[in-house]
Structures are given as C-alpha cells and as structure tokens.
Amino acid sequence: MPGIKDVAERAGLSTATVSRALSGKGNVSARSRERARTAAAELGFVLSYHASSLASGRNHNVGVVVPSVHRWYFSAVVEGVSATLLDAGYDLTLYNVSEGPDRRHSVLNDFLLRKRVDAVIAVSLELSAAEIQQLLAIHRPIVGIGGPLPGASTIRIDDAGIAEAATNHLIRLGHSKIAHMTGDAFFEQDFRLPGMRQGGYHKAMTAAGLPVRPEWQVSADFTVQGAYASARRLLGGTSERPTAVFAASDEMAIGTILAARDFGLRIPYDLSVIGIDGHELGEVFGLTTIDQDARGQGALAVRLLLAGLEDAADGGATDTEFPTNFVVRSSTSVPPGDTGPTH
Amino acid sequence: MPGIKDVAERAGLSTATVSRALSGKGNVSARSRERARTAAAELGFVLSYHASSLASGRNHNVGVVVPSVHRWYFSAVVEGVSATLLDAGYDLTLYNVSEGPDRRHSVLNDFLLRKRVDAVIAVSLELSAAEIQQLLAIHRPIVGIGGPLPGASTIRIDDAGIAEAATNHLIRLGHSKIAHMTGDAFFEQDFRLPGMRQGGYHKAMTAAGLPVRPEWQVSADFTVQGAYASARRLLGGTSERPTAVFAASDEMAIGTILAARDFGLRIPYDLSVIGIDGHELGEVFGLTTIDQDARGQGALAVRLLLAGLEDAADGGATDTEFPTNFVVRSSTSVPPGDTGPTH
DNA sequence: GGCAACTTTGGAAGCGCTTGCAGATGCGCG
DNA sequence: CGCGCATCTGCAAGCGCTTCCAAAGTTGCC
Secondary structure, three states: OOOHHHHHHHHHOOOOHHHHHHHHOOOOOHHHHHHHHHHHHHOOOOOOOHHHHHHOOOEEEEEEEEOOOHHHHHHHEHHHHHHHHHHHOOOOEEEEOOOHHHHHHHHHHHHOOOOOOOOEEEOOOOOHHHHHHHHHHHOEEEEEEOOOOOEEEEEEEOHHHHHHHHHHHHOOOOOOOEEEEOOHHHHHHOOOOOHHHHHHHHHHHHOOOOOOHHEEEEEEOOHHHHHHHHHHHHHHHHEEEEEEEEOOHHHHHHHHHHHHHHOOOOOOOEEEEEEEEEOHOOOOOEEEEEEEHHHHHHHHHHHHHHHHHHHHOOOOOEEEEEEEEEEOOOOOOOOHHHHHHHO | OOHHHHHHHHOOOOOOHHHHHHHHHOOOOOHHHHHHHHHHHHHHOOOHHHHHHHHOOOOEEEEEEHHHHHHHHOHHHHHHHHHHHHHHOOOOEEEEOOOOOOHHHHHHHHOOOOOEEEEEEEOOOOOOHHHHHHHHHOOOOOOEOOOOOOOOEEEEEEEHHHHHHHHHHHHHHHOOEEEEEEOOHHHOOOOOOOHHHHHHHHHHHHHOOOOHHHHHHHHHOOOOHHHHHHHHHHHOOOOOOEEEEEEEHHHHHHHHHHHHHHOOOOOOOOOEEEEEEEOOOOOHOOOEEEEOHHHHHHHHHHHHHHHHHHOOOOOOOOOOEEEEEEEEOOOOOOOOOOOOOOO
16 A cells, blocks of 8 residues: 555655645645645555544544434434535544443443544433533534533524424314324433423413313324324223324324324324424325424534534534424314314 | 553553553453553543554444435444444444445545545445455455445345245235336445346246236335335226235335225235335334344344454455345235135 | 573554654745 | 745654564473
8 A cells, every 4th residue: 555655755755745735734836736646646545544643633533423323313314414524524433322321331431532533423312411521521522413412512403392383283273182292211311302392282282271181192202103002092092082193203193193094084184193303204194294304404513513623713512403394284184073274 | 631651651561561451462461451451440541543543553443335324224234233343342434325426436435445444334335346346455354235246245135035935925825916016216226136126026926827017017216105106106007906016125015005095905905015124114014024134134244344354364255145034914915805825 | 400481571663644843945125 | 136034845753552572580391
C-alpha cells in the first residue's frame, strides 16, 4: 500500500506539502496541489484513517446509538443520519443496543469513550446524567433525537401538541367516545414519549369536557402485532365500544385497524382511527396521521453536530422542535349515526 | 485523558508490560497484570483506538454495506451482525447505500479502502468483480449475505429450493391455479434473488404439469404497499382469478392478503397465500411462510469473518447454505370447492 | 551446582500521518 | 534597488500505542 511518502517522492514534494495539498488546509501553491493530486491518483493512494486521526485528533466518525434498527422510526432516522454523514465524508458507527441496558452500558464504556468518535447521536435513548457527563467530559458533542437530554442538544417533535391536535381532529369530527392507545414497557428506556402523547390526549379531552374513560386507555409495544392484540381486547370486550381511537404511532393505528376489521367494523364508518408517524403503510390503510419526517430529523441532527464540530465553538446545548405535518386520509370521519362535523 | 504512560507510571511498570497486560497478549506475570489492571481502572484509562490500530494494524471494526436499513430483511441482518460484533468487541461501521449505485461506489472508494475496516459484510449487494478485487487486494475478508460474491465467502438460503417447496405446498393442497408475485427493479442491484425464487416456482409447476400463466406472474418492489397495488390488479382484473398466490416475500404476501380482503376474498377459503421470510407480522395475518432467520444469518456472517481474521489463514472463500424453516399457519388450505388435499 | 530453556520485563523503534516552526521565495512599494 | 510582508515549503517532532529484541530473572534437570 502506498503511503504519503511515496506520493511525496513521486510528486517531488515533502510529505508535509502533500498532506496540506490533499487535505486542503494550509497554503499550497496551485502547482504543488496539482502535482500532489495526480501523484496520489496514480498511486491509488488513500490516507490511512488511523494515522491521520491519531495525528490530528479528529476522527470523522460519529457514533449513533439506537434502541433497535429493526423498528420503523429508528431505521428511518438512521437512514437520514447515514445519508447526511456520508455526504459530509463522515463514517457512521452504529451501536444497536436492542439487547437492553447492559449492552447500552458496555457500549458506552468500551466503545464510545475510546476516542473513536467525534460525536454521538442518541436516538430515543435516555442516558443517565453520569453518562452524559462522561461524554461531555471528553469533549464529544451529543445530540439526542426524540427527547430531552440534559446538557446535550436535542431535536424533538411537539409530542404533546400533536397528540392534542390528533385528538382535537376527532373531537371536531363529532367524536366523544375516543380511546387512546399508548406505549408500554419497551419505551421505558426512552424519553417518556408515550406519556407526552397521552398528556396531549388528556388535555384535549378535558378541554372539550369529555371523559377519559380508563377502560379506553390501552397500551401496546408500538408494533402492529402488539397493537392488534390490545385492540382486539378493546374492541371485542364487553364494555361500550369507542367510536374513535387515537394511537400513539402509525404501526399501532394499523394494528387497531386490522383488529377492527376482524370484528367486521368498517373504517371509518364504525370506527375512526388516527395515528402519528407518517409510516409508508399509511397510504394502504388510508390512515389519517401526523407525519413526523424521521429521515429529516436524522439529517438535521447531523447538520447540527457538524456545525458544532466545525465551529469548535461548542455552541452550547440547543433544543430544536422539528415540524410535523397533518395528513388527513380516509380513516377518520364523523361518528356512526352522525351526519357531519359539529360545525 | 490518561495515557498508557500514566498507567505504567502508577503501576510501576513499563508501557510495554502494561500494553501486554491489558491486551492479554504475550506473557505477563499475574502480579503485573493485576497491577496494570487496577492502575488502569483507577485512572479510568481506555486505550486510544486509533493509536492501537495504527501500531498494531488491526482495527476491530467491520464495515457493513446494506441497500437500506429501513427494510425488513436488511435491518434484521444488521441486528444480528451488530449483536455478534459488539460481543466480540468490534465496532460496526454502517454504510447505508439506499441512494443508489453512486453512493455505493463512493463508499467503496472513500471509506472502505481507507484501511478503516478489517473486513466487510455486504448484504444483498452485488459488487463488481473489480470492486471485490480491490477489497481482496488490501487483504480485507469479505462475506456476502444473500447471494454469490465471486471470490468472497457467502451465506445464502436455498432460494430456488424453498420457492419450490412453497409452491409444492400449494400444489399438494390441491391448487393448480397458482400465481406468483416476484420482485422488481429495486432488486436489480441484488443477487437476482427474485429470479431464483421464480425459478423454483417454475420448476415445481412444471414438475406437477401445471401451466405457468403469464397473467399470473406479477411483480412488486418487495414492500407491502407495492404488493398491495400489484395484487389489486391481479385479483381485480378481468382474467380468471388464481386460487393461490406464492409471494417472494412475506411483506408482499401481506400486501396480497390486504388486497384480497378489499375484494371480499376470505383467506384461505377463497385464496391461499404463502410467503417467504418469517416476518413478525406473519402471525397477525396467519401467514404460512418459510422462515429464514435473518438475524441468524447476520450472526453467522460475523462468526465466519472473525474466524477468518483470527486464523489469518485466509480460509478461502466458503459458501454456506443457511437453513430455513417451513411455518404453516392459516393462510393456506385447499382450493375453493375442494374437500381436502390430493392424498 | 551449573547450564539450558523458559518466562518476564523494559528500551526503543516504529505505525503513517499532521502541524508548529523557521527558512526560502515572491511581490509591492517607497 | 532594497526592504517588509505575505505566501509557500520542508524539517522534525510528535500523536499514543504495539512489538521486536535483548537483558534479566526463574526453573528444571543432569
């Protein structure tokens, strides 16, 4: 493998000049730059990543910690992160910690702290204050996607607000018997996202003077299959059936629709369903939802990070609210027996 | 940040001994090892990744190239890869090349070749002979998952065989009007997987003396929504309707089931559907399928790779066939009007 | 008890770059 | 024409480890 020395020799320059020429930093005459470039190209030379990282202290590598890349939201975020990072010439080191907190812990200690990454993006992961301090202590910017990360920059959507909006959409259509499907155990590790959305639902219901019936509060694990099981219980039970369901995610909304179909309920005539996410499958099910551009969130996270790395001005922690987009399709309409919206 | 020197000083040893003690390579007395360990722990010392890589030539990092981490199969493989790699103390650098061939190309040149990774795992990506040579030339073992990669080790399932088995399952139930949904454009970049599965279908049909009707050969992009659209055309068209559909993936099978339901077809009474994958949603839909353990494939790939790296005995290219598992659920049964299997 | 054969240790030379520093070169202007 | 300043270049000192080599310490055996 050719080294920078070989290039220098061939170009008739010193390694210092070649290094400057290829990296674009420092003053180099056009002639030298050209020579260095052609020599490098002719030899098929590529900088040794480790050598330059060691010498410069920069890695061009960011660590991404996600609960599970096999889930819709996280993989979408990772795609956004990946594309933006690749464009900027950065590597992405993936830490998929689906095995649980132990894995998360060891990843932090054994990998992230080993000076391999310039920064870390934590998706929907709640790090302890101590963990954040560790990272900040070694001057690694952190950005969290999906919730507050004390001391770090974050990107999040207005969970409470959109949940309220979703609920209000149903209320405005004339519904009063509105159930809510929220998240459960799996998302304990996250930023209490289910709680925030639930809060928005409560707020809207209360503001409209509607009862929040306990038997209409169900939960699932944010998957279609989990929601399907929960929805069967909700809709097939002996208690009165709601006329609308607000699910905290599109996958859960879809699970609910599937369960409803099993009971012969027609969507939206017998049951309105609304979700949150902007899942690709939404279209097939005609799902009304609030689209959060997960890829866009990932891309933004990277841009924030890189801005911070380049400026070196440690910018301080910022908290960015990412915009969402209400998408009305055919899974919501007026309640059964109703003739139109309340006004 | 403490360096190995600080540890050596504190432990009253040389850096050489500390290095050996911490890495476990070379002979070190129990006493020295203990001292080095405690000193390191007390100082919160972690090896600098780049420095040790540079000095040793080993990276403890493998590159994983996938078409898109947002798709079921790839993300499952990545999870398997990730878990196994993390256990072995390796980093995983993710190259998500969903933006197309240009991205794939630049990734290879700008990243993989920069000596950053010890090995690469390519998932369902067809690399050109030249690309493979480049990687092999710099002594980077490659393993491909999902098809033949000339010169590299591969892991794959018996696509033709399971497609044949799936088709035979339908034939044995008494079906003769069997449609096939195969993949399309997106998978051009892959290992002709659709073609292999199609081949198996053809073989089974022909062996049973059944016609392969062109109007029953449809294709989609391996997604639920794509298959849904195709299936609507297949089932809602004017031509005779098949009594069974063999879809080349579970997601496409699910899309087919959804479309069938739209037409009021009952599964499996009016239409049998079988897929391939072992998708989590299979259970909700009662989908009969052939389970390929995607996570397991990822894990195996890593094990092969590490074995190769450790032995340094460049093992040569191996081709491993990964076992699959037939899962019969409720989406397949005898054809309408039939009373039971043929024997 | 002495010698060969191990085991353990430290010195020091890199690994392949980047970058501070100082010298060389070029240019504008009085 | 000479001086000052800006631009370009090369030398050499690292970056923080690993590992070769030789020296020192142990052990076992005849």
